[in-house]
Each structure stands twice: as structure tokens, then as C-alpha cells.
Amino acid sequence: MFNRIHHVAIICSDYEKSKDFYVNKLGLTVVSEVFRVERKLYKLDLAVNGIYQIELFSFENPPARPSRPEAQGLRHLAFEVDDIEKEIARLNDADITTEPIRVDEWTGKRFTFFADPDGLPLELYEVE
Incomplete structure (x- = not known):
């Protein structure tokens, strides 16, 4: 197990x-x-x-790999956060662009995506 x-x-x-x-x-x-x-x-x-x-x-x-969230393979890496707007502001202040906040239709939780320097999709997922 x-x-x-x-x-x-x-x-x-x-x-x-x-x-x-x-x-x-x-x-x-x-x-x-x-x-x-x-x-x-x-x-x-x-x-x-x-x-x-x-x-x-x-x-x-290293060979390039498709890395949008909808590409085949590992979809993305998600970071759990308590306050998504606070974390978005922190990332934006560090010149990291984030997508608009979305709402998970099943859980009602808010999330957004951003990318690392190689375009790897990363997610902020609010748990509060």
C-alpha cells in the first residue's frame, strides 16, 4: 500500500x-x-x-515536451493555498503571470494556473 x-x-x-x-x-x-x-x-x-x-x-x-495542462502525460503540479488572491498578488509582484481565477464546478473551490520558466503548468488551488 x-x-x-x-x-x-x-x-x-x-x-x-x-x-x-x-x-x-x-x-x-x-x-x-x-x-x-x-x-x-x-x-x-x-x-x-x-x-x-x-x-x-x-x-x-533535455528534449522538449508539450506541457499545457491538457497535453498527454502529467497534467500539472498544484500548490495548495489558503488565500488564492494573496498568492496571485505575490506571484504577480514577482513578474509571474497568472491566468484568471476559475471555480471547480464540482468542489466550488477556486484555482488558477501559471507557468515555470520552461512552461511547466503550475496551479494554485485554494482550500479555504
């Missing part, structure tokens, strides 16, 4: 740009950072609200 999701791995095209985005703009916490010489890649472990959840990788010349 599964306990929970352990982590999500993200491969970026520009390590420094993505590190700045996830750490300085989104506010995730660095758990560890290593450079793997044999594979020529960085691996940055990040925590969301104190819980290790994201691995950011920098492989050389």
Missing part, C-alpha cells in the same frame, strides 16, 4: 533560472543541492512548507 507521494521530479532547461524561480519567486526551501559530475547535472531538492517534495534536475540538452 502507498503511504503518500514522495516527490515530483522536474527537468529544467536553465538550472539557474529555474532555481531562482522555485526558490526566490515561489519561496520553496532548499533541502540539498549537488552537482553529479559523472552525469553532468545538478539536482536541487526543495521543500514545500517544510516537507521535501520537489527534485529539480538540469540534464544536458
Whole structure:
């Protein structure tokens, strides 16, 4: 039986740009950072609200992948928030563009999408 999701791995095209985005703009916490010489890649472990959840990788010349929320494969990565308008303002202040707020027709909860530097769709999902 599964306990929970352990982590999500993200491969970026520009390590420094993505590190700045996830750490300085989104506010995730660095758990560890290593450079793997044999594979020529960085691996940055990040925590969301104190819980290790994201691995950011920098492989050389990774192939592009469709990444809109409706593309086949992993649809998006969602961050739970208490106040969506406050988080949208924080992201917009960091020059991150967000889509208009939508309402989930089944749950009545509000959500919106934005993108990381490689166009990976990210979501804010309000739980309050």
C-alpha cells in the first residue's frame, strides 16, 4: 500500500533560472543541492512548507515536451493555498503571470494556473 507521494521530479532547461524561480519567486526551501559530475547535472531538492517534495534536475540538452495542462502525460503540479488572491498578488509582484481565477464546478473551490520558466503548468488551488 502507498503511504503518500514522495516527490515530483522536474527537468529544467536553465538550472539557474529555474532555481531562482522555485526558490526566490515561489519561496520553496532548499533541502540539498549537488552537482553529479559523472552525469553532468545538478539536482536541487526543495521543500514545500517544510516537507521535501520537489527534485529539480538540469540534464544536458533535455528534449522538449508539450506541457499545457491538457497535453498527454502529467497534467500539472498544484500548490495548495489558503488565500488564492494573496498568492496571485505575490506571484504577480514577482513578474509571474497568472491566468484568471476559475471555480471547480464540482468542489466550488477556486484555482488558477501559471507557468515555470520552461512552461511547466503550475496551479494554485485554494482550500479555504
